[in-house]
Amino acid sequence: MLSDDLSRHVALHEVLGFKFRTQRILLRMFVAYAERHGDNFIKSNRVIAWAVEAPSPEQRRNRLLTVRRFAIAMHAEDGGHEVPAADALGRGIFRRTKPYIYSAEEIGKLMQQAASLGPAATLRPLTYVTLLGLLAATGMRISEALALRLSDVTDDGLIINKTKFKKSRLIPLHPTTRAAIDRYLSARLPISTCAAVLFVSNAGTPLCYDTVSALFRQISRKIGLRGGPGQSGPRIHDLRHSFAVRSLEQCPCDDDAVSRHILALSTYLGHAHVSDTYWYLQATPGLMAQIADAGEDFGRTGVI
Structure with missing residues (x-):
């Protein structure tokens, strides 16, 4: 079989x-x-x-x-199995999915929609509000967030043990992000479950990636970010792209500062090579304005 x-x-x-x-x-x-x-x-x-x-x-x-x-x-x-030709459907060219950069307002709407999830008076709405907020505030991978264990929440931040490249790292947290996790823990810890993971369902079981992705698409449609079922639209992974871009927008427009920032951002995101971080950086009005200002300065002084 x-x-x-x-x-x-x-x-x-x-x-x-x-x-x-x-x-x-x-x-x-x-x-x-x-x-x-x-x-x-x-x-x-x-x-x-x-x-x-x-x-x-x-x-x-x-x-x-x-x-x-x-x-x-x-x-x-077993030679009875046939191997289809690699080019049976033509020779394709790999294209990265164009990332979507969420605005702060859109992230707020996603979290508001998550807060309205049912059943009422259960852990589920708070679980998804906290999960989406954590992804937006840290840029961590959804797989890393779902793999977090209670013991990974430390005074210094979140310990990421299961990474894409088998590397562990510490993610420091902003006080507001830490406060949100503490609120979730206050509601999460009394739930009787044998699961040691941070994010659980109402039944006390670990959240499944497919379930989280499907729910994200559902709430995205409800706030108008996606079309109907089967239509493409912003992904949950785009919260990671958005974090990287918004982070760079806050960086001073200075060569040395940008270089240090990119290196720190690459480490924070858990990339194996700093060049991997460049794929997350897209042109936004803020970044383009910085580039234009730098160009004008160079035109006047010859120095960036």
Whole structure:
């Protein structure tokens, strides 16, 4: 059964230290699709038929290549599995999703909508208000926030143990952010749960990434930031981009100050290389005004 093959494939990657989250979701979707058609082996035409159901060229190619890697591993065990050609859907060019920079007003609306979540008088609204506020105030990854444990909340800040690049770091907190976490802890700690994570559901279980992402899309639609289901729009990850850009906007327009700020920001965000931080910095009116001022100064004095 393909589902058994997939279980072994996923288990192997997880034992090797890969999170394999997105790949696992896509492969489960494909296996369910293939098994509904009675397939016991991976078939190239089935992979392509499933891949083309994705809503965009990028997602279709991602589906194809994700299943293709699975097919290569399975073909090594049993030649009955077919390996689709990598260019079966054409040769795609990787394009980064253009980030959306939230305004302070939009972040406030997101948190207000989260505060109105039901059921009333439960932990759920406060959980999502605190989670979204923390992402906006620190720029941390959603995966890092969901992995936080109660013991990671220290007097010096938040300890990030599970990072994208297996690096640990300390995130200092603004007093207002720390006060918000303390308010959440006052409501969170009395809940009986065996989970040691910081953010939990009303049932006391750890929050699931897919659930949080789906809820974020839901509240984004309610405040007009996204269209209907299936339509693209601002992502929860864009809170991280917004933090990076707003942080740079507050930096003095000085070469040395910017260099120091970028290095500090890269460390704070947990990037492996400082060059990775540049992808988070987008042109905003504030940044463009600083660039224009610097250009005028250079034109007058020859010095930036």
